Ligand SMILES: Nc1ncnc2c1ncn2[C@@H]1O[C@H](COP(=O)(O)OP(=O)(O)OP(=O)(O)O)[C@@H](O)[C@H]1O
Ligand SMILES: O=P(O)(O)O[C@H]1[C@H](OP(=O)(O)O)[C@@H](OP(=O)(O)O)[C@@H](O)[C@@H](O)[C@@H]1OP(=O)(O)O
Ligand SMILES: [Mg+2]
């Protein structure tokens with residue numbers, strides 16, 4: 562009898578497609594019975610395929626409608642992941658709210674998020690009362706995290722003078738010294754992998770007082786060119802070797818907790834270790850469908866995941882995958898309100914190029 566083959570359609574922005582859909586992944590998946598097929602976003606999704614599963618990272622209502630139509634016409638198809646679940650990550654407040662709701666006990670380590678406030682208008686930005694409990698330096702981040710270059714544009718703000726350059730809506734998050742190294746935790750279904758990356762350097766007491774401009778801007782500090790990341794030389798160059806990793810079981814528990822709470826399979830989160838305590842970890846960012854190609858052995862990890870999904874679905878039906886993707890994840894009204902902040906009101910830090918941090 563001919564081997565049963567499975568079709569997985571992918572809908573990704575060109576940059577993502579280029580980094581993720583590598584020949585090595587396509588070939589490995591094919592050798593294990595899975596055909597990765599590009600979805601033509603110019604045509605109706607429901608008219609393409611047939612797909613056992615759809616993988617996607619696209620934004621907007623049109624795409625959500627395509628997925629809804631696909632779901633109606635293909636009740637056995639699996640969508641990874643549900644757009645409603647992904648949307649939580651498009652807003653830097655709702656993104657981290659879920660961390661505060663996790664209950665995980667660990668003998669020696671604790672976790673949380675940095676102190677932060679959301680600012681919707683200039684008036685509140687300069688209102689000192691709104692700032693109660695928050696100390697400089699802070700990182701100003703656009704409220705919306707919609708994958709645009711603008712949504713990654715950040716600024717380290719040292720004092721009130723630096724606030725002039727900011728354009729709400731933004732999140733102001735306390736900058737926490739963490740030894741210049743960030744931990745990126747990649748999650749693929751049940752798989753969890755933590756790696757080290759370069760981060761912003763610590764800010765000294767003198768720098769806190771003496772910054773002339775009051776602000777320095779930066780963007781995607783932990784992202785270097787792909788070929789620089791995976792080999793040993795990269796780690797040496799970055800002097801990351803000496804940094805101790807967080808306890809694996811602790812990180813895995815947080816990853817599982819986040820996964821269950823968010824109902825997502827494909828994401829990563831950024832963790833820093835608070836230099837003041839050494840056993841206190843802070844989650845500062847969660848990304849949907851991150852740069853998996855940077856993860857060592859990504860082809861095997863992703864192919865295992867694809868096989869797992871299609872085999873479970875084949876054996877026990879779509880419910881068994883735990884991915885009944887149109888189950889709208891429950892969120893309270895407040896989250897719903899901030900999640901729906903779409904379009905061009907995503908804040909723009911409006912920063913001068915000369916303020917860029919050199920690393
Ligand atoms: N609260 C903080 N304290 C110290 N450093 C921080 C803090 N928040 C962010 N950073 C630094 O700024 C970088 C960018 O922040 P963040 O991860 O929130 O942005 P992003 O653009 O969403 O990143 P990504 O490319 O991972 O999506 C982090 O990798 C880290 O180096
Ligand atoms: O590929 P995309 O354009 O989606 O970029 C994503 C990027 O992956 P890449 O390195 O493959 O570019 C991710 O890097 P790592 O966390 O894995 O380092 C992370 O920066 C995401 O936030 C980006 O997604 P966005 O927030 O912009 O949607
Ligand atoms: Mg990040």
Ligand SMILES: [Mg+2]
Nearest residue numbers: 706846847848
């Ligand atoms: Mg991010």
